[in-house]
Amino acid sequence: MEKVKYRLNNPRLAPRRTKLEIPGWAGKREPRADGSREQVWHCVPFSEGAQYGIELFYPYDFELRVTTRDGHLVLEGDWGDPPESTLQWPPFRNFGDTFYTYQILLDLKVPKGFAIRTEPHPRFYTDATGTVPIAVPALVRNWWPMLFFCVFKAPPEGDTHIFRPGEPFMNIIVIPEEAPFELEPMEMEEAAERELQSRRIYANRPNLGKGTEWTSSTDTVFDGTYRHLHRAAKEKSRQS
Known part of the structure; x- marks a missing residue:
């Protein structure tokens, strides 16, 4: 079995294999029975896809609210005084009003030939409120020793994305660092x-x-x- 090793500066950021939260973001605990409402976990491909990666949890005690107002990005949170160990405070920064960054300082060491890829957390696809942060996909190869920051897409005008204490905000999957395949039509047989x-x-x-x-x-x-x-x-x- 391959191992993914991690190193971090905030213990509350500790990663774990992604789990379906039922009841929770993955839906209600409804049986596969007549009259039940469809739940995403009823679908095996979604359940397997959602649990394939590594989830990260917002490690702070207060909410961060990210809003676009009049074309400008606003980040609101009660950050208080910066801790001595933090290089950048607050750790979230505007990135051209259409994106923003989080100085995550997370090291995930994957086996040779593999890379990590950041993704939106699976709860983004089940959310009906429009408040779940949208992590931008990025592939980081295993020779890079630290994920210094990750990037998120800004919400649409008037909308707000919310980071809440203890909620997952991003998913990471481990994939081959190269994709050496070609697309071709099948032979008739x-x-x-x-x-x-x-x-x-x-x-x-x-x-x-x-x-x-x-x-x-x-x-x-x-x-x-x-x-x-x-x-x-x-x-x-x-x-x-």
Whole structure:
């Protein structure tokens, strides 16, 4: 198992593997049953994607509110006197009114051949308030010894993004530092094989999803076809 090692100047910034908060930003604890409201965690691809990375939590005791007013970025927070160990205070700065930065001072050491990539936290995609900070994607290679700052997108005019104590504000994923692939159309034989697989799954969906069908409160029909195939694929991978 590969290891990601970390070094930081604020213990409350300590990273952890991203978790689904249920109840919380990932939705309510509603069963997959008739009459339930759809929740994002009902979707296996989203759940796996959301838990793939590393989440970071806002480490201060007060809120930071970031607002765009009359085309200018305003950062409001009760920062008080700067601690002796901080190089920049406040650690958040305007960056051209369309972005802002956070002097994060976080070192994540990933294995050779890998890099870290900053991303919005998964709760950004489930939020209905428009207040979740939007981290700008950035790839940092493993030879760079410290993530000195990270960048966020400014909110639209009149909107406010809020950093709250203990809330996750950014996600980091570990990926290969290079993407040495090319895009090309499938050969006819390969395309035919994939089409056959698709048709077989579709034709067998009543059996594959048997016993797991349910209709949501918005009359959307769900079944467990993907979940069953996902479990089978993982079990096959363990046995190989």
